[in-house]
Amino acid sequence: MTDYSDLLSQALRAPSDPPLRPLPSPVVELLRSLDAPPRLAAHLRAVHDVAVQLVDWLERRHPRIIVDRAAVAFGAATHDIGKTVHPAELSAPGSSHEEAGRKLLLARGFGPDLARFAGTHASWAAPGTTLEDLLVSTADKVWKNKRLQELEDLLIARLVHETGGEHWEEYLALDDLLTRIGDAADGRLAFQASYPVHG
Template sequence: MKKNIVSVDDAFNLLKELNAPVHLITHVKLVSEAAEEITEKLSNLGISLDYDFIRISIILHDIGKIIHISELNAPGHCHEEEGEKILLKLGVDTRIARCCLSHANYNKMICSTEELIVALADKLWKGKRDETLELMVIDEAAKELGRKRWDIYMDLDECFECVAAKGHERLSRSFK
């Protein structure tokens, strides 16, 4: 049974089919909000990305938490490999399934720019800044534009700060 996930609606429907907890659905919606701000800025800079891939991957990146429920509210890494297994078993695109791993292991894997953005949105949504990850995204954007890191650093750093600044408010909505 191959799941052809080509839209945000398809991704949310899959979560519902698998009886994803409400808290997980709320989480991916909040991460999606952060990602939209980031991708809007990148798009305005003229960065060419697979924005649908980013949106779908964000919705499914934590799908392994359906099995590892304790990781919804506590640290843990079992959900990452489990998520990839779930998606691969369902026949979901391997690139999307890989985001279950790469969103937490971006510093140990060679990742696409889109995967780095998924990881970054998953940090910034709650107000957590990660300089290493942010510089990876900035460097990928600079490379895409044929510019130097510092030519676009301020624009993207300001964007990341704005997203992170809303973290407290997003966190408060994550527990309602």
């Protein structure tokens, strides 16, 4: 019988289809120290992988846009960390994990610039939203092939503002990328579902 910590280790390292990048080492250590639910680790790994794909695309398409790659990767890898405090939100709707996650990360010594993603990943229309926030929020939707026009419009508008490009060109390019990412959603969903919410 596999124990809970073994399942967490598998969620953090096991091969998947599509392949998912490993989480950043500080996040792996944090999840282990919190004895995080294996399903949460699998989810964070899937969203992190998609966020890195978004940043890779952005850097290829618009190399002059400055994006904090490490912050996006960390934000995606920890956006739902508050669900260790509110585990019921792993399988039911709820937003209590957002502020709880931000506070948890601050208490563990992560700076406000990184902890903020736990609180902002579901509030992309709030004042002061950054490009990095929009990328994490987009990754948190498209990993499972969920498309939100309002969110995508904000990301497109930010790209148009940064580049002076045409809205339709950015729309088509982003739509093509998100469609390709979404096509692999079933594999990511199956990977996440293969791990338990509770020990």
